[in-house]
Amino acid sequence: MKIRFQPHPALAASASPRAAILAFATLAFLLSACDRQDKVSAAVAPAAAATPAPATAAQAALARLNAPAAPLSAVAEVGRKIFNDQSLSASGKLSCASCHNPDNAHAPANGLAVQLGGMHLQAQGGRAVPSLRYHEHAPAFSIGPDTKPDEDDKGAVLQAAEAKAGTASPARTVAKATLQPAAAMQEVVPQGGFDWDGRATNLTDQAGGPLLAANEMANKSAAQLLAKLKAAPYAKDMLQLFGPAVFTSSSLALGEAYYALALYQKEDRSFHPYDSKYDYYLAEQVQLSEQEMRGLKLFKDPKKGNCATCHIEKPSRDGHFPPVFTDYQFEALAAPRNKAILANRDPKYFDLGMCGPWRKDAAKQLNYCGYFKTPTLRNAATRQVYFHNGVFHSLEEVVHFYVERETKPEKWYPRGKDGKLNKYDDLPAAYHANVDVTDAPFDNKAGAPPALTDDEIKDVVAFLKTLNDGYRPEGKTIVGK
Numbered sequence: 383m384k385i386r387f388q389p390h391p392a393l394a395a396s397a398s399p400r401a402a403i404l405a406f407a408t409l410a411f412l413l414s415a416c417d418r419q420d421k422v423s424a425a426v427a428p429a430a431a432a433t434p435a436p437a438t439a440a441q442a443a444l445a446r447l448n449a450p451a452a453p454l455s456a457v458a459e460v461g462r463k464i465f466n467d468q469s470l471s472a473s474g475k476l477s478c479a480s481c482h483n484p485d486n487a488h489a490p491a492n493g494l495a496v497q498l499g500g501m502h503l504q505a506q507g508g509r510a511v512p513s514l515r516y517h518e519h520a521p522a523f524s525i526g527p528d529t530k531p532d533e534d535d536k537g538a539v540l541q542a543a544e545a546k547a548g549t550a551s552p553a554r555t556v557a558k559a560t561l562q563p564a565a566a567m568q569e570v571v572p573q574g575g576f577d578w579d580g581r582a583t584n585l586t587d588q589a590g591g592p593l594l595a596a597n598e599m600a601n602k603s604a605a606q607l608l609a610k611l612k613a614a615p616y617a618k619d620m621l622q623l624f625g626p627a628v629f630t631s632s633s634l635a636l637g638e639a640y641y642a643l644a645l646y647q648k649e650d651r652s653f654h655p656y657d658s659k660y661d662y663y664l665a666e667q668v669q670l671s672e673q674e675m676r677g678l679k680l681f682k683d684p685k686k687g688n689c690a691t692c693h694i695e696k697p698s699r700d701g702h703f704p705p706v707f708t709d710y711q712f713e714a715l716a717a718p719r720n721k722a723i724l725a726n727r728d729p730k731y732f733d734l735g736m737c738g739p740w741r742k743d744a745a746k747q748l749n750y751c752g753y754f755k756t757p758t759l760r761n762a763a764t765r766q767v768y769f770h771n772g773v774f775h776s777l778e779e780v781v782h783f784y785v786e787r788e789t790k791p792e793k794w795y796p797r798g799k800d801g802k803l804n805k806y807d808d809l810p811a812a813y814h815a816n817v818d819v820t821d822a823p824f825d826n827k828a829g830a831p832p833a834l835t836d837d838e839i840k841d842v843v844a845f846l847k848t849l850n851d852g853y854r855p856e857g858k859t860i861v862g863k
């Protein structure tokens with residue numbers, strides 16, 4: 383059962399003079415949580431401290447729309463080059479941008495459930511490629527209390543205050559999440575992190591994954607990757623920025639390359655432009671159409687779509703953190719098995735999300751089998767495949783699934799040879815109890831009318847389309863912005 387997400391008090395601070403400091407402190411924390419504290423906070427401190435807290439969410443939204451794009455730092459500039467460098471893949475044909483296409487909201491523009499990688503571009507990826515947009519405030523992975531701030535946050539506020547005062551101690555690390563025994567799991571929830579299963583604690587951690595994965599960029603070893611970085615046209619920039627020793631060990635060189643990739647994704651505004659029609663609406667610059675408004679209402683209504691429970695549509699109360707349409711938490715929604723993924727031809731193979739096969743540290747945490755991270759819905763309308771296994775191909779189909787999974791399961795799951803419905807067919811029976819059946823719209827029983835009518839589903843989809851980046855008030859959407 384999902385409790386409506388409460389932003390951390392530090393994020394939800396009212397517009398008091400302290401709000402600016404707290405918000406800055408939190409921002410500095412979020413930016414630095416996954417990187418070296420000293421470098422990142424030094425880069426953001428002066429500008430952030432000078433910005434007063436906007437009084438209302440509308441003003442904050444408008445300020446974001448009007449803000450000039452800041453130039454990239456030298457490190458992020460190296461990150462940009464690495465992001466687009468196809469020579470870093472075994473095939474010589476893949477860069478980060480191949481799968482995370484900047485012209486399609488940093489996600490694939492094609493309709494393949496999973497993309498192809500490896501040496502000969504014939505190896506299927508394991509999961510649908512998520513968009514890289516709107517991750518800049520994503521917290522590091524943790525398992526902890528849902529609503530109350532944890533020790534890390536208190537430390538982070540202190541840490542950011544120290545950084546601002548120039549007294550930061552360089553080696554304070556953010557605690558890595560520890561998985562606790564099952565008995566203690568009742569009050570705590572998994573949240574944050576990267577990848578569908580949250581296995582990469584932060585963006586810097588994440589970057590190594592694709593570069594070394596055999597079905598993606600397929601470097602055979604860290605040493606091989608080091609050699610490629612050393613030969614890259616931006617090697618001289620790396621020497622200059624990270625010192626003459628940078629290429630003497632692969633852990634040093636790769637660490638800096640991953641850090642540069644993370645910084646690029648955080649700094650470059652194309653990863654978080656906040657310029658959808660919905661943002662113009664929040665800034666009180668445009669109206670939503672009647673249909674879009676109906677869709678928004680259904681999206682929020684706890685008895686109808688109830689979508690906003692997990693895909694949060696509101697900014698933080700002080701307006702500093704715009705809505706990103708995810709609470710960063712994990713759920714088991716029991717997407718149907720996707721036969722387009724070849725691994726699924728083996729009836730014994732299951733992608734269990736948090737408890738494996740790629741995530742290893744929670745393999746025994748059986749109450750998390752089937753759990754996947756709630757993705758942002760910004761730019762969802764630019765995608766051609768949905769959910770972790772890419773089983774759905776349109777937003778209409780997704781919303782139909784939400785309201786019909788329990789009321790009409792025979793539409794979504796196949797029958798076995800015995801004629802029996804194989805409900806939740808992509809999850810072994812032992813884990814069916816993990817599937818969310820308490821939150822609307824999953825709480826309607828078989829045969830009951832679905833929570834949304836066909837017309838209402840169209841309204842919700844019309845609303846979702848207002849979340850595409852690159853909207854301009856004249857009604858024109860700039861694709862690929």
Ligand code: HEC
Nearest residue numbers: 477478481497499507509510511512576577578588592598
């Ligand atoms: C062959 C396609 C492919 C390439 C190339 C690729 N990725 Fe990905 N990326 C994926 C897939 C698939 C996932 C989801 C993996 C999972 O959940 O297990 C992903 C996930 C991510 C995520 C996590 C997003 C989230 O929602 O949590 C980040 C960040 C990311 N990739 C960055 C990169 C970077 C940086 C590069 C280049 C070094 C890169 N990717 C190259 C396919 C690719």
Ligand code: HEC
Nearest residue numbers: 687688689692713754755756757762768769770780784821
């Ligand atoms: C209980 C939390 C929860 C609720 C309620 C919820 N979602 Fe989701 N949503 C998720 C999770 C978790 C996923 C990813 C599931 C997976 O891949 O297995 C997801 C995935 C999606 C996706 C696919 C996005 C992508 O990039 O693949 C769309 C679209 C979506 N939800 C829309 C909605 C709409 C519309 C509603 C309301 C009708 C809704 N969601 C209600 C948690 C929720």
